[in-house]
Amino acid sequence: MSSPVGPLSRGRILVASLLVVLLIAPYYLDGFWLQLGALAMAAGVAAIGLTLLVGVAGQISLAHAAFVGLGAYGYIVLASEPSDLAWGLGWPPALAAVGGIGLAALGGLVLSPLSGRVNGLYLAVVTIGLVFIWQHVLQEVGGLSGGYVGRSVPELEIFGINLGDTEPWIIAQVPFGAAEKLWWMALLVLVIAYVTARNVVRGRPGIALAMVKESEIGASALGIDVRRGRAGAFFLAALYAGAAGVLVALATQFVTPQGFGFQLSTDYLVMIIIGGLGSVRGAVAGAVFVTALPRVLGQYADQLPFLSAVGEGGIDANVMSVFVYCALLIVVIMFARGGFDRVLGPLVGSPRPRMPAPEPQPVLAEVS
Amino acid sequence: MTEPVLEVEGLTVRFGGVVALDDVSFAVAPGRIHAIIGPNGAGKSTCFNAMTGLYPLAAGSVRMADERLDLLHRRRIIGRGIARTFQNLVLPESLTVADVLRLGRHHRTRAGLLATALRLPRARGERRADDQIVRSVAEILGLEPHLADPVGVLPYGLRKKTEIARALCAEPTVLLLDEPVAGMNDAESHALGECIRECREQYELTVLLVEHDMELVMNLSDHVTVLQSGRVIADASPQQIQQDPVVIAAYLGADAVEMREEAATRG
């Protein structure tokens, strides 16, 4: 059921304006902001997948970075030309991108029977193991990752339209290179991810998952196949992660193993919590915030008196960012504030129902 | 009696060394409102849970039209036409009432991830059909004004109704209600009782309910089975149950089986 308000509601105008702004932004923005934007949007796609898994289906997963990595490295390996130093299959880039996403999704499917056998908290620990094993594989298998040095990312080309720097598009006498094209590509993928995720959350699978999270027994009594539901959630999360991975690879143009490990998984969890667990638009907002903050702070560090430069031992941009979003995370959880979604809700006026703060229930009762 | 719609035979459930249900047998006639009552700890909810596949049976069977329900996986029960509510109410707080009711339609629909994500015609068609059923059930239970509210904000009485409405949306032939009026005052219980009767007429249901509220049971049910300590001590019409000394004693604390045996030796 869609929003009860009419087609020209304030919310829709806001969203439409935002989209227009995002569409014409590349005309005005420089390289730093273009890359940041692409990375933020890619993170948004990944965060959407994770909030489906953690927020809607109620599973803790710390392996998300591994699926993002599968997408990224899948694309790179499939699209790179074979060489002595690193694996490559030389596929057409568009196919490689699909292949990378497919690999990630496959990974998600592999994880799902495990989720059927092993209960929630144990599964969380298993996912930690998976991301550490993945990190290990990336670091040790030089052919895959190029070792500590890393490897470069092949340009994307879809149906002969080059999305790299080799053939810039000229629009209104301004050349648009890889950074701009990638911005639009990321925007397109984000919009698709957003709409499809929203449909799933509000539709039959989404409410079924919400029921599974509430009570597996209750869900079974309604005919819901709990195992398949969970498997589907893992699959979907991994699918989105894979797409994000391809985008991340294209945005950074050079990847190293350190970028796809436990730290990244933690970042994604932070994004979805401060965005509001289970909220698709909150996930995007959280992703933008967590991605942008350290980079923006770093960019303007010399103009900000309370920040020192990176590596000097003082509070630099990265450390400050961690403080800020950890503080937000703690506040959101402790005061059950619903994250960014709570703010976005009234703003965009969407039908996401407003929840009262839950009754504070002590974990352990006080008995004297 | 005509062919029973649901038949329980020799149902025995054990938890470790404790025998929760001991050789419980009864039959539910179609179109009836059949109540299971008994003092606390009698095993009423255990009986429900055993019938719907939540507990493994140590012995016995649950039959519906020649099919053994106890051999099925518990998520197949609803597909056979048996929908149930839970005493503890399993309602995801953040969903709207409408969404919760749509959950009842889950087993009747098939749209999967792909169809829903892309809003394919099949998914949209199912959604439209579901919404009609949701609306009509909501109307009967007086939930219509609350369809867009998140379940979490509703008062207890309305949440109970939502739980029941969800079961009705599944279009069952048998409705299992687990303490439907628990926590309600007299007026609310009475209203809900009427509602249940109306639903039975409207949807041609058979209703099996577990209850503590004697007034509701006596007014509402066509047949009553009484449990004590996991055993059936009486199985008759409400009027007969009301006058059965064994039942009365059970509620006052005496052991019904002992009493029966004593009565038998005496007279």
Next chain:
Amino acid sequence: MDSLLNALASGLSLGALYAVMALGFVVIYRATGVLNFAHGAFLLVGVYVASIVSEKHGYPAGVLAGLLAGAVVAVIAETVFLRHSRTQDHVTLTILTLGLNLLVVTEVSRRIGTETLPLRDPVGNEVVQLGAITMPTVRLIALVVAMVAIAAFLLLFRYTNWGLSMRVSNQDGEVAALMGVRLSVVSWTSWAIGGALAVLSGLFLASFPTPGVTPALADTAFRAFPAAVIGGLGSVGGALVGGVMLGMVEAFAATYEGSLGSWAHNLSGISAWVLLLVVLLLRPQGLFSARQVQRV
């Protein structure tokens, strides 16, 4: 044969340390029902404080200060943050500990910087010979201390009121409350013990293989997770067994990975997790947990 014996000795010592760490982890789990992602933070804070204090006041003072610091941080985490959180479901609380961990580890790492802080333990690089086995003295001491700590814990667990409360609680707050157990006290003392145990194992882990305090130490606390889960989360005995198994597998992997081929390089780093996957595949509930029947 020599290398086998050495691997065994090494594994036992390492296993004992992991057992101690897993024990702390399980104690916290039994008290609050969360996976304590902040275990690494407790460890790092304790070891860091130990290093700082030992500079001016010697090693023993440093150790005491470190243990105390770890315990205090753990208690603060529980009493200030977890207990007062309005969202109380285990998933969210677990993520809260993750956030706390990130915060604390980031700050402490910043202070440690890129150097390796010394711990100034009196044993240093000495080596001891036990028959055919050659092992660093530190490892032997670690084994002994760990066994003492575990024994002390088990005694507390079995014979004190606290232990009784712990055994009863097992995250079923209602049962415990009905029995008049002061759950708030059980709660913070459990976290204090958990934190102290984390620091205890951390102090030895910081002495070998590479001596000194680096931010990477916080990551070793993650080994507590598979150790506890392998044994069956919530089982004290399971944590001990899991820890020892982990230590053994890791020590053997470290000893023999060189001869297994290039793919096995640094296998010991992830041996813990591989072991976890194997065990859970065979026995999804862990080695010592019973499958539970859900009651509605």
